[in-house]
Amino acid sequence: MPKNRPGPTLADSRGRPRARRRPRWVPILLVLAVVGTAAWFGARFLIQSVVNPQCTIRAGGITETFDPDQTANAALVAALSIKREMPPRAATIALTTAFQESKIRNLRYGDRDSLGLFQQRPSQGWGTKEQILDPVHATNAFYDALEKYQGYETADITKIAQRVQKSGFPEAYRDHEGQGRVLASTLTGHSPAGLTCRLDxxxxxxxxxxxxxxxxxxxxxxxxxxxxxxxxxxxxxxxxxxxxxxxxxxxxxxxxxxxxxxxxxxxxxxxxxxxxxxxxxxxxxxxxxx
Known part of the structure; x- marks a missing residue:
């Protein structure tokens, strides 16, 4: 039978190097780093997912925001005033009206048979349903009616918009003159660099x-x-x-x-x-x- 070997002496135990322990705070830092990185990427994704595309217009000390659908329609309305060689005031009146009537959206519904950007009614001679839902036709029809009134260039926007539209809420146009002015000034080129859009x-x-x-x-x-x-x-x-x-x-x-x-x-x-x-x-x- 093998002889029992003597255990290590006190001197042997003292001389043997001990394994270094990792400081307790190292794994904590690693966990915090992983969690922090994940939180940063998660927050970034969340922000990007909840911030909707929008356009900002600044002119004359006024700042307004719209979504891309509104600005696209507004640009068409302003562009047609330029093509027709009408003053920017015409675009202001048209855009103020469109904002009140539809929030500058080409709606397929409305009060009674009202439709489109200006909520025009086929029964009132603005055109067929298909024509009114064509923003080019609808806008030209509005400008045709506007040009019949002499002095519209200096007339009160609310009063002239009501004469064209014959709305049941004539004073409501006044609430949106600010949006109409800033859109018209920028989109007719009189306020350079006034429009920027954040898009996907x-x-x-x-x-x-x-x-x-x-x-x-x-x-x-x-x-x-x-x-x-x-x-x-x-x-x-x-x-x-x-x-x-x-x-x-x-x-x-x-x-x-x-x-x-x-x-x-x-x-x-x-x-x-x-x-x-x-x-x-x-x-x-x-x-x-x-």
Missing amino acids: AVRTSVTPQRVAADLSQQMGVTSVRPGESTLTVTAPDRTTAWAVAQWAVARAEIYGASTVSVGERVWDRAAGDEGWSAGPDGTTVTIHLG
Whole structure:
């Protein structure tokens, strides 16, 4: 039988190196780091998921926010006033009216047979249901009626809107003059760089030819050179250039525009709320799609 071996002496025990213990706070820090990272990514995702796309317009010391559908319709209304060579006041009246009637949405319903941006009624001679639901027809019909009243350029907006619309709530238009003014001033090009939009990433885009056709139909601008994925517009003056540029930003959700530039000033879809870059502007507008 093997002999029992003596255990370690006191001297042997003291001389043997002990394994170092990891400080208790190290795993705590690791857990906190993991939790913190997960929380940061979770908060970022949550913020991105709850912050809806919106457009902000600043002009004359007034700031208003709208969703992309509203600004797209508003840009069309303002553009048609430019095509018809009407003063910005006409766009203010039209946009004030549309905001009161539909919140500038092309509604397929309304009081009795009212429809569309201006809640026009087929039974009152504004056109067929299909025509009224065409924003171009509806807006031109409003401007046709507006031009029949001499002095509308200086008339009280509420009174002239009521004469055109014959609403059951005539004083309600007065509540939305601020929105009408800021939209008209910006979208007719009189408040440069006044509009910026925070939008989701581009999912689909239309052809430059489609944008050129809409620009011609809505604003009457035909000095356009379509490229493979860009559209270059040579405007006759700086005001028109900004009207074209802000029309493109306002309708960027429809067209899939990623950048719009006026000279060296650029609106970048990826920049979120940062707005237009600094730099000299001009009369050349470039719209990049996709």
